[in-house]
Amino acid sequence: MRNFLLASIALVSAIAVGDGQVHAQTLSRVRGILTSVKGDVAQVTTFQGVVVVVDLVPRTKFADVTYAKITDIKPGSFVGSAAVPQPDGSLKALEVHVFAPALRGSGEGNRAWQGDGRTGSMTNGTVGDLVLTNGRTMTVNYHGGQKKIVVPLDVPIVFIDAGSRADFVLGEHIVVFGEKGAGGALKADRVLVGRDGLVPPM
Numbered sequence: 220m221r222n223f224l225l226a227s228i229a230l231v232s233a234i235a236v237g238d239g240q241v242h243a244q245t246l247s248r249v250r251g252i253l254t255s256v257k258g259d260v261a262q263v264t265t266f267q268g269v270v271v272v273v274d275l276v277p278r279t280k281f282a283d284v285t286y287a288k289i290t291d292i293k294p295g296s297f298v299g300s301a302a303v304p305q306p307d308g309s310l311k312a313l314e315v316h317v318f319a320p321a322l323r324g325s326g327e328g329n330r331a332w333q334g335d336g337r338t339g340s341m342t343n344g345t346v347g348d349l350v351l352t353n354g355r356t357m358t359v360n361y362h363g364g365q366k367k368i369v370v371p372l373d374v375p376i377v378f379i380d381a382g383s384r385a386d387f388v389l390g391e392h393i394v395v396f397g398e399k400g401a402g403g404a405l406k407a408d409r410v411l412v413g414r415d416g417l418v419p420p421m
Contacts, residue, residue: 272404281382303339319380
C-alpha cells in the first residue's frame with residue numbers, strides 16, 4: 220500500500236466537517252502503532268522505531284479505517300480517490316476510500332494533488348456508473364463535474380467511518396495528523412485507526 224501523504228491530508232480535512240481550527244497545510248503526520256496511552260497523552264511507535272508523543276486535545280477527532288473491496292462500492296456510494304491521469308482522459312486510482320453515509324459530502328469536488336513523485340487529483344463524489352468487468356471503472360459525480368476513474372486490482376480500498384476515543388486501543392495501527400507543540404509533542408487534530416489489523420494506506 221502506497222504512502223500518499225497529501226491525499227490523506229485532503230481526506231482528513233474532509234472528515235473534519237467544519238471545525239476549521241487547523242488548516243491542512245499546517246498538519247504533520249505520524250504513522251505507526253499505538254504503544255501507550257496515559258490520560259490524554261499517547262505514544263506512537265513509528266515503523267522506523269521512533270517513539271512520538273501525542274497529546275489528545277478537545278478538538279481531536281477519530282475515524283475508523285476498515286477493509287473494503289470493490290463490490291462494497293455501489294451506484295450512489297460516496298467515495299474519494301487519489302488518482303493520476305491516463306492518456307484517454309480517464310483517471311487511474313492510487314487508493315479509494317468509501318465514506319460512511321454519515322460522512323457523505325465530505326470534501327466533495329476535484330482538486331489538484333501531488334505525492335509520491337507524481338501529479339494527479341483527489342476526487343470526492345458520488346458514484347454513478349460502476350463497471351466491474353473490462354477494467355473496473357466508476358464514474359464519480361461532484362458539484363460541477365464528473366470523472367471516470369479506473370480502479371486497478373492492486374489498489375487499496377478502505378471504508379472510512381466516524382470513530383471515537385474508545386477505538387483508540389493499544390496495538391492498533393494508526394495515523395495521527397496534528398500540529399507540533401512547543402515541547403515537541405504532536406497535538407492530535409485527527410486520528411485514523413486501522414481496525415482488524417489493517418494498516419491505513421494513507
